[in-house]
Amino acid sequence: MGRFYITTPIYYVNDVPHIGHAYTTAAADVAARFHRQLGDDVFFLTGTDEHGTKVEQAAVARGLSPKEHVDEVVEKFKEVAAKVGASNDFFIRTTDPEHEQFVQSFVQRCYDSGDVYKSSYSGLYCPACEAYYTEENLVDGLCPDHGTAPVHMEEENYFFRLSAYEERLLAHYRRHPDFVRPRHRYNEALSFIEQGLEDISISRATLKWGIAVPWDASQVIYVWVDALINYLSALHYAPGEDLVHRFWPATYHLMAQDILKFHGVIWPALLMSAGYALPEHLFIHGYLKLGGEKMSKTRGNVMDPFPLIERYGADPFRFYCLREVSFGQDGVVSEEGFKARYNSELANELGNLVSRTLAMVERYREGIVPAGRSAGGMDSPLAPEADQTAVRAQEQLEDMDLSGALETVWGFVRRLNRYVEEQAPWKQAKEAPRALDATLWDLVEGLRLLSVLLYPFVPQTALVLRKRLGLDRSTGSEQETAQAAGESTGMPRAAEPRGREGDVPSWQEARWGLLPEGLRVANGKPLFPRIQE
Numbered sequence: 001m002g003r004f005y006i007t008t009p010i011y012y013v014n015d016v017p018h019i020g021h022a023y024t025t026a027a028a029d030v031a032a033r034f035h036r037q038l039g040d041d042v043f044f045l046t047g048t049d050e051h052g053t054k055v056e057q058a059a060v061a062r063g064l065s066p067k068e069h070v071d072e073v074v075e076k077f078k079e080v081a082a083k084v085g086a087s088n089d090f091f092i093r094t095t096d097p098e099h100e101q102f103v104q105s106f107v108q109r110c111y112d113s114g115d116v117y118k119s120s121y122s123g124l125y126c127p128a129c130e131a132y133y134t135e136e137n138l139v140d141g142l143c144p145d146h147g148t149a150p151v152h153m154e155e156e157n158y159f160f161r162l163s164a165y166e167e168r169l170l171a172h173y174r175r176h177p178d179f180v181r182p183r184h185r186y187n188e189a190l191s192f193i194e195q196g197l198e199d200i201s202i203s204r205a206t207l208k209w210g211i212a213v214p215w216d217a218s219q220v221i222y223v224w225v226d227a228l229i230n231y232l233s234a235l236h237y238a239p240g241e242d243l244v245h246r247f248w249p250a251t252y253h254l255m256a257q258d259i260l261k262f263h264g265v266i267w268p269a270l271l272m273s274a275g276y277a278l279p280e281h282l283f284i285h286g287y288l289k290l291g292g293e294k295m296s297k298t299r300g301n302v303m304d305p306f307p308l309i310e311r312y313g314a315d316p317f318r319f320y321c322l323r324e325v326s327f328g329q330d331g332v333v334s335e336e337g338f339k340a341r342y343n344s345e346l347a348n349e350l351g352n353l354v355s356r357t358l359a360m361v362e363r364y365r366e367g368i369v370p371a372g373r374s375a376g377g378m379d380s381p382l383a384p385e386a387d388q389t390a391v392r393a394q395e396q397l398e399d400m401d402l403s404g405a406l407e408t409v410w411g412f413v414r415r416l417n418r419y420v421e422e423q424a425p426w427k428q429a430k431e432a433p434r435a436l437d438a439t440l441w442d443l444v445e446g447l448r449l450l451s452v453l454l455y456p457f458v459p460q461t462a463l464v465l466r467k468r469l470g471l472d473r474s475t476g477s478e479q480e481t482a483q484a485a486g487e488s489t490g491m492p493r494a495a496e497p498r499g500r501e502g503d504v505p506s507w508q509e510a511r512w513g514l515l516p517e518g519l520r521v522a523n524g525k526p527l528f529p530r531i532q533e
């Protein structure tokens with residue numbers, strides 16, 4: 001049994017969430033669920049980044065105080081986590097008093113290490129990135145990420161000696177070639193460092209909406225420093241015993257490339273300064289793009305995940321994002337693409353496979369799965385491929401190749417559909433009853449295996465499938481089963497228990513031949529009714 005601590009970025013609450021936020025949270029959830037299936041000790045953290053210029057400006061624009069604004073918008077972010085079926089163990093807000101206190105003690109440690117000094121800053125700042133820019137880093141005088149004009153800033157600030165960490169960072173990167181994944185992102189982060197590091201301003205004199213610098217209450221801590229520390233502060237006050245020892249250092253910080261520099265350079269240097277171990281890995285997934293451009297709230301070209309999820313459920317949304325976009329690369333998403341994949345893969349391939357298999361067991365064998373194979377089912381032609389699928393999917397999931405693992409599992413869905421055509425059970429029913437028993441056993445065993453392998457990606461579907469297969473004998477309805485997997489009840493599930501542990505199908509079951517004898521199956525409504533328009 002291992003230990004697995006995964007985080008999403010904490011999202012800015014200057015505006016409501018979009019599909020990019022839902023994507024990172026859903027992907028982190030896939031990894032968290034898989035590691036729970038393995039029996040690992042798992043902690044999954046998400047939350048919101050609530051201080052800083054950008055949030056303050058958003059509040060002012062709405063005529064609200066920053067606190068009123070963040071208290072309102074945070075609900076949308078909690079809702080998005082709930083709606084994508086996230087099984088997060090905690091939801092952190094940087095306005096939590098416990099976080100604020102911890103940030104102060106962390107920054108104090110950096111100060112005590114001699115890494116903080118006062119100096120004056122004069123230069124450019126992009127409020128949308130909450131980042132400083134030099135002229136050379138701009139494109140036509142505009143922020144390369146947001147296309148907006150940076151503002152000139154001049155003030156006395158506290159600086160962190162980032163430059164003093166150049167060598168230690170380089171040494172860390174050399175010793176840990178998988179510190180940042182995928183490889184091209186490692187190279188990108190390494191080249192930032194190799195280009196030479198300058199000290200960074202870590203406080204703001206004019207901003208009010210932030211955490212006070214512990215030794216000088218006239219300044220607030222720079223929002224990125226405040227935000228990065230969340231990954232550690234949460235473990236100090238989230239419910240649970242000894243979380244710091246159990247879970248630090250984080251196994252994976254998950255994010256897109258926009259914030260690689262902060263996580264790959266500034267965060268490790270801050271941790272070194274304050275005397276903490278560094279996270280094991282950063283995993284940088286790609287951007288979801290609408291048309292050709294990265295979606296961003298500042299650019300205003302965003303896709304709202306709520307209507308899709310509300311209409312079709314969390315599982316199809318998770319499935320679509322992880323099928324459509326190769327994990328670690330950029331990919332284009334659209335509502336048409338969602339509908340096309342839903343119909344061709346979820347409705348036609350998986351949905352039909354389940355309904356026709358169960359319908360045949362009901363029709364030909366009165367709903368009781370026949371003992372069609374010898375113990376272990378190794379005389380089935382599907383056995384080798386089934387076991388290879390499980391082994392391969394495990395390797396890919398352990399390696400964070402989430403879309404690769406789903407592709408592997410989907411290959412087995414397709415194999416089972418071909419098997420139905422090859423065996424033609426409707427003919428066997430007339431001519432070869434023993435062969436039919438074997439076919440039906442194989443198909444139900446295939447579905448049982450899929451209920452384990454698909455669980456990280458489409459947890460509600462996997463649990464409903466297990467119920468239909470007769471594997472889950474609890475008395476609750478299918479809807480209750482789905483809810484136990486994290487289906488939205490419209491309520492934020494921050495820090496709520498994440499369903500009964502017994503619901504999680506153990507990865508030990510990801511092997512061919514474990515089908516219990518004499519299961520009674522029950523077909524039901526189509527798992528994925530076709531989208532007509």
Ligand code: ME8
Pocket residue numbers: 008009010011012013019020021023024049227228229230254255256257258259286287288289294295296
């Ligand atoms: O950067 N495609 O918050 P943020 C894929 N508060 N992922 C996307 C995306 C897209 N088009 N757009 C956003 C911040 N994301 C800081 C983080 S962490 C200590 C502080 C996801 O609200 C992706 O994970 O701008 C990206 O890194 C993150 O949202 C940025 O969220």
